Amino acid sequence: MVSVSEKNTVSLAVYTRDADAASYPDGLARSVHFAMSVDGCHFQALNQNYGILFAKAVVREDDTICPRCVKNPQVFRMEGNRYGILAVRVCEDGTADEESRGKALLWITGDFAEFEDERLIDLGRDVPVERVWCRYEEKERCYHIFWEDEAGNSYENTAENMRGELGKAVEGPAAVPEGNTIELSWSLGERIRMRWSRIHNTEILVPEEITASRREDVERLTAAAVYSDGSAAVKNVVWETDKIDFEVPGTYEIRGEVQNEEYQFPLARGYGDPVIFRWKGKWYFIATNDNLDDIGFYVRVSDDVAGLFKEGITEHLILGVDEEKGFVQTFWAPEFHVIGGELYILFAIGGKVWGPQCWLMRLKKDGDITKACDWEEPVRVRRKDGSWLAEDGITLDMTYLKAGENSYMVWSYRRGIGTAADTGSMLYIAAVDEREPWKLTSDPVLLSRPLYGWENVSHTINNEGPHGFVSGDRVFLTYSGGAANGYTYVLGLLSARISDDLLTVSNWKKSKAPVLSFYSVENEYGSGHNSFFEDETGNLMIAYHGETALESNLRCDGIRRVHFDLAGNPVFDLSAKRDLDPELRHVKTRVTVKK
Numbered sequence: 001m002v003s004v005s006e007k008n009t010v011s012l013a014v015y016t017r018d019a020d021a022a023s024y025p026d027g028l029a030r031s032v033h034f035a036m037s038v039d040g041c042h043f044q045a046l047n048q049n050y051g052i053l054f055a056k057a058v059v060r061e062d063d064t065i066c067p068r069c070v071k072n073p074q075v076f077r078m079e080g081n082r083y084g085i086l087a088v089r090v091c092e093d094g095t096a097d098e099e100s101r102g103k104a105l106l107w108i109t110g111d112f113a114e115f116e117d118e119r120l121i122d123l124g125r126d127v128p129v130e131r132v133w134c135r136y137e138e139k140e141r142c143y144h145i146f147w148e149d150e151a152g153n154s155y156e157n158t159a160e161n162m163r164g165e166l167g168k169a170v171e172g173p174a175a176v177p178e179g180n181t182i183e184l185s186w187s188l189g190e191r192i193r194m195r196w197s198r199i200h201n202t203e204i205l206v207p208e209e210i211t212a213s214r215r216e217d218v219e220r221l222t223a224a225a226v227y228s229d230g231s232a233a234v235k236n237v238v239w240e241t242d243k244i245d246f247e248v249p250g251t252y253e254i255r256g257e258v259q260n261e262e263y264q265f266p267l268a269r270g271y272g273d274p275v276i277f278r279w280k281g282k283w284y285f286i287a288t289n290d291n292l293d294d295i296g297f298y299v300r301v302s303d304d305v306a307g308l309f310k311e312g313i314t315e316h317l318i319l320g321v322d323e324e325k326g327f328v329q330t331f332w333a334p335e336f337h338v339i340g341g342e343l344y345i346l347f348a349i350g351g352k353v354w355g356p357q358c359w360l361m362r363l364k365k366d367g368d369i370t371k372a373c374d375w376e377e378p379v380r381v382r383r384k385d386g387s388w389l390a391e392d393g394i395t396l397d398m399t400y401l402k403a404g405e406n407s408y409m410v411w412s413y414r415r416g417i418g419t420a421a422d423t424g425s426m427l428y429i430a431a432v433d434e435r436e437p438w439k440l441t442s443d444p445v446l447l448s449r450p451l452y453g454w455e456n457v458s459h460t461i462n463n464e465g466p467h468g469f470v471s472g473d474r475v476f477l478t479y480s481g482g483a484a485n486g487y488t489y490v491l492g493l494l495s496a497r498i499s500d501d502l503l504t505v506s507n508w509k510k511s512k513a514p515v516l517s518f519y520s521v522e523n524e525y526g527s528g529h530n531s532f533f534e535d536e537t538g539n540l541m542i543a544y545h546g547e548t549a550l551e552s553n554l555r556c557d558g559i560r561r562v563h564f565d566l567a568g569n570p571v572f573d574l575s576a577k578r579d580l581d582p583e584l585r586h587v588k589t590r591v592t593v594k595k
Contacts, residue, residue: 010189011037013181014073014085023550026092027453030069032085036193046196048519053107053512054452055089056118058099065424067092067456070105074133075182082110084162086132096128104132106162113195115512123147123157124169199227199571200578204258209590215241218591223258225580231566235259236537237587244591251592258587260580265524266548266556267309273465274543274557275531276305277336279343283308284369286334290555296320297334299370316370326351335531337400340434348396358389358398358411360438379438401468403475403498407432412464424450424461427479429503445503448494454514455481457488465529473498476570480528485553489526490514491572520573525550542572
């Protein structure tokens, strides 16, 4: 009998889950999930048992969205070290999708981490499909696609290339399905497991010995935190330098404690869309204030980030109700941004008739952020022709993005909300001039809309709350989907090269699964609508809102470090304990003092 340690293969399974309206609804459950086994019998779910591949919604002629899901996924080997996943597309509630009669969904991948966009392949019969599977015959250099309709009839197609047209479907005897598992090499299995498992700290490295002549030489010695995927991060260390006499040459063994800034969730209750910002040596906090029914913009100020969340901290009103100006309700998603060297707040606000729109206001020269009188009059955002950003819908959640020498605004736009003509919220991008950021210099470009089940789950149809940053030669833009004040709220991710034209949608890559969900971090639900800031030690941090319980709708705020994996991709779910294993935080080294 071959032991698990001697095996050189693993088994990968694809499957869907049973829906639970209270904790894992249709739009999530009816997606493709992954699980892995080293013995072929006992499988461990990947991605915390959250879906990985989601069918895209259908966009109707009236520009509304009709969600789609999948059933009966199957996985198969393709030519040239490629793999395919086939599934039947269904409606969100699992009923037959009439637009998918005689068709099946296909995803192609080489590593089960990155996937080509799904294709709806035509099987050539106008009948509802129940299940479909495929086998590649290497000798024939041909694919055999077997499938059944809902009546139990069996069919077969052949094809030389799964990206091309399939041969005519012929009726045949029932074939034995290949199943929903596939055997893969151990090395590929490890890469898949690493991609779809949570990263955690495995080791702390410090030099065994250093030479120093003064206390500062030791104090600047840092540690390298190593993670389960092989990536690393620099951590500061507080060393016992008082144990060293720098006037007496010799070798001293000292201990140190690795530092990791930890922020307990929740930091504040009743605040959504949090932004933390550093300006002229002070830290500021601004958010949507649910405690005051989203009326007014209030700012907190402190000497450090932690101080922003101390009990009893003063909140300064910088923009309140003004019926004459049309500032009445939906004081939403304020963001600080430095544009062309000047400080602005971007925000959405609405009048007596509900309908938030994007505005901005600029801080006066040498102004105090906490004083309302030090802000210029708010200006509503316009298109390049001078018209309002939107005349037939709502605009909100505007953010500023600087990529290289180019400046952009990204925002959320929605038409027909609350009606049968609801388009869902969509992300748009346009260029702006830093000197007049309230006026677009290009036409708006549709960047993303909620086509995946995790974006439109339970009819929430959201793409909102964009916020971006640049790392190396790449631009990253997070955004939120799902219910804004519920547990299904998640983060999606768009990325592009900084050298690319960001107004060309094809230059952006969109994550097929959320990068942060209620399955990501223990006891945090509905994490979303985030912002980024750099702390005093240079770490990129994410601020976000979420809930403390599955059934809660109270938005609360959290902060944690953004990690970068071995491929340079941002990781947003690294909890404090997985960022630094408490068992590894104590280190030691030898210091040789030389005069």
